[in-house]
Amino acid sequence: MTRFIKLALVLGLAAAVLGGCSGSNYSWGWYVVSPFDSRGASNITFLMSGFAFTISVALCAITISVIVGLLVALMGLSPNRVLRSANIAYVEFFRAIPMLVMVLWVYYGVPVLLDVRMGVFVAGVIALALCDSAFEAEIFRAGIQSIDHGQREAADALGLGYIDKMRYVILPQAIRRVLPPLGNQFVYMMKASSLLSVIGLTDLTRRANELVVTEYRPLEIYTFLVLEYLVLILVATWFVRRLERRMAAGDRNNRSAGGASRGPVQGADAAV
Amino acid sequence: MAEAPVMVELEKVTKRFGSFEALKAVSLKVRLGERVIVCGPSGSGKSTLIRCINRLEPHDSGKILVEGIELSANAKKLAAVRSEVGMVFQQFNLFPHMTVLRNLTLAPMRVRGTSRAEAEALAMQLLKRVRIPEQAHKYPAQLSGGQQQRVAIARALCMKPRILLFDEPTSALDPEMISEVLDVMVELAREGMTMICVTHEMGFARQVADTMVFMDHGEIVESAPAKQFFEAPKSDRAKLFLSQILSH
Numbered sequence: 001m002t003r004f005i006k007l008a009l010v011l012g013l014a015a016a017v018l019g020g021c022s023g024s025n026y027s028w029g030w031y032v033v034s035p036f037d038s039r040g041a042s043n044i045t046f047l048m049s050g051f052a053f054t055i056s057v058a059l060c061a062i063t064i065s066v067i068v069g070l071l072v073a074l075m076g077l078s079p080n081r082v083l084r085s086a087n088i089a090y091v092e093f094f095r096a097i098p099m100l101v102m103v104l105w106v107y108y109g110v111p112v113l114l115d116v117r118m119g120v121f122v123a124g125v126i127a128l129a130l131c132d133s134a135f136e137a138e139i140f141r142a143g144i145q146s147i148d149h150g151q152r153e154a155a156d157a158l159g160l161g162y163i164d165k166m167r168y169v170i171l172p173q174a175i176r177r178v179l180p181p182l183g184n185q186f187v188y189m190m191k192a193s194s195l196l197s198v199i200g201l202t203d204l205t206r207r208a209n210e211l212v213v214t215e216y217r218p219l220e221i222y223t224f225l226v227l228e229y230l231v232l233i234l235v236a237t238w239f240v241r242r243l244e245r246r247m248a249a250g251d252r253n254n255r256s257a258g259g260a261s262r263g264p265v266q267g268a269d270a271a272v
Numbered sequence: 273m274a275e276a277p278v279m280v281e282l283e284k285v286t287k288r289f290g291s292f293e294a295l296k297a298v299s300l301k302v303r304l305g306e307r308v309i310v311c312g313p314s315g316s317g318k319s320t321l322i323r324c325i326n327r328l329e330p331h332d333s334g335k336i337l338v339e340g341i342e343l344s345a346n347a348k349k350l351a352a353v354r355s356e357v358g359m360v361f362q363q364f365n366l367f368p369h370m371t372v373l374r375n376l377t378l379a380p381m382r383v384r385g386t387s388r389a390e391a392e393a394l395a396m397q398l399l400k401r402v403r404i405p406e407q408a409h410k411y412p413a414q415l416s417g418g419q420q421q422r423v424a425i426a427r428a429l430c431m432k433p434r435i436l437l438f439d440e441p442t443s444a445l446d447p448e449m450i451s452e453v454l455d456v457m458v459e460l461a462r463e464g465m466t467m468i469c470v471t472h473e474m475g476f477a478r479q480v481a482d483t484m485v486f487m488d489h490g491e492i493v494e495s496a497p498a499k500q501f502f503e504a505p506k507s508d509r510a511k512l513f514l515s516q517i518l519s520h
Contacts, residue, residue, distance in 0.1 A: 153328050154365035158379035158431060159355035168378055172369050 050204035061128035069136025094134035124196040143178035183240035285334035312487035358428030418449030438469035
């Protein structure tokens with residue numbers, strides 16, 4: 001509940017800043033996005049219809065990106081030199097390309113090269129996922145490398161194969177550790193999806209642009225857009241934090257509470 | 273003892289770390305039911321020796337045979353060997369995100385294909401044997417070091433190994449917890465488990481060892497029946513080592 005209070009504070013602050021900016025001669029026309037004005041209300045509905053694409057593009061792209069990134073990271077940690085080189089090539093290549101450039105290239109270039117028809121949504125998801133996966137790969141690599149070598153040795157000594165070792169021993173610990181940067185990437189992806197407005201995906205940004213053309217009220221409409229993203233990201237962050245806390249709850253047994261629980265546990269042992 | 277089948281055989285095994293020779297043409301035979309204690313100053317290659325036996329460290333030259341299977345990069349053979357050779361580490365290396373019970377059942381279920389019910393029954397039986405059945409549903413970090421190491425021993429036993437390797441199992445423990453772990457190991461030794469153990473606990477060694485192996489600078493300096501080794505070590509280096517380690 002405190003989070004909602006904080007959210008209200010943030011929104012209030014944003015409004016106050018804008019209100020305070022009325023030193024110039026600009027006369028605000030908030031009616032364009034006012035829920036109390038019939039035209040404003042329909043504008044709001046129009047603007048908010050962008051949420052569907054913004055959210056679905058980001059979710060699809062981050063899902064693909066996490067899977068690809070994990071595979072690329074595993075390649076980078078392989079003893080096989082060819083796979084390691086492939087990892088380096090992949091990360092360096094896709095990390096170097098600006099997202100907007102990638103969006104344009106995939107949307108306009110890939111259909112010509114591969115002779116396929118590709119919608120805005122598919123092209124957008126592919127472009128965002130490719131760019132982001134290079135970063136995900138580095139996050140996963142760091143996470144996996146941070147796991148104590150003894151864990152790997154214990155799994156090896158028990159005879160666990162590579163897949164079981166990763167699935168049951170290494171990755172559950174590594175993912176828990178990289179959850180904060182993964183959450184970061186998720187938020188980043190939500191915002192990066194605004195780039196797809198350029199190729200015509202009717203996301204939040206595109207809707208705002210379209211409305212500006214008919215209403216000639218860019219300042220009010222873009223301000224509304226800022227607030228839309230703000231709410232979206234705060235909600236997304238809330239989910240990420242909740243997930244982190246839930247996974248940390250399982251983790252509490254392992255680290256922070258470890259020392260504290262020693263006393264009574266030893267006592268129990270002495271009684272045996 | 274001499275007639276018992278050979279379980280582990282090392283033939284002129286060499287291991288290098290860069291330019292450092294950790295093992296210099298080491299040869300060793302361990303027979304079924306034999307308890308071998310490996311001792312020696314730190315850096316002498318003791319840990320490397322037993323880590324080579326389940327190929328946690330691949331050796332550079334020479335031959336290692338475990339129950340007649342030669343260790344090589346062959347993944348299938350390696351898996352077969354590893355499931356027969358249990359290992360207990362200095363740092364326990366329990367899986368911190370799993371309960372004690374899950375630590376014990378993971379490998380039998382995934383590697384041997386044992387059913388959950390069967391794996392859990394075996395796990396509980398082994399936890400009783402190491403005297404901590406009541407900790408089954410706790411996480412490793414909730415246990416003391418001694419308890420963790422006993423869980424680690426039970427975890428190794430869950431695979432029903434034919435050979436157990438111990439790599440300084442008590443070196444990371446607080447002094448008051450050493451005996452609870454050694455007691456479990458003595459029991460295992462009495463039951464006839466084939467064991468190769470690197471340790472500095474000479475009291476324990478005297479109690480259980482059939483054979484003492486003394487290493488220094490990557491070589492086996494002396495390998496002798498325990499009684500003979502403690503009462504009349506042949507080499508000067510072993511004499512010096514024993515006098516240093518037993519003097520206090």
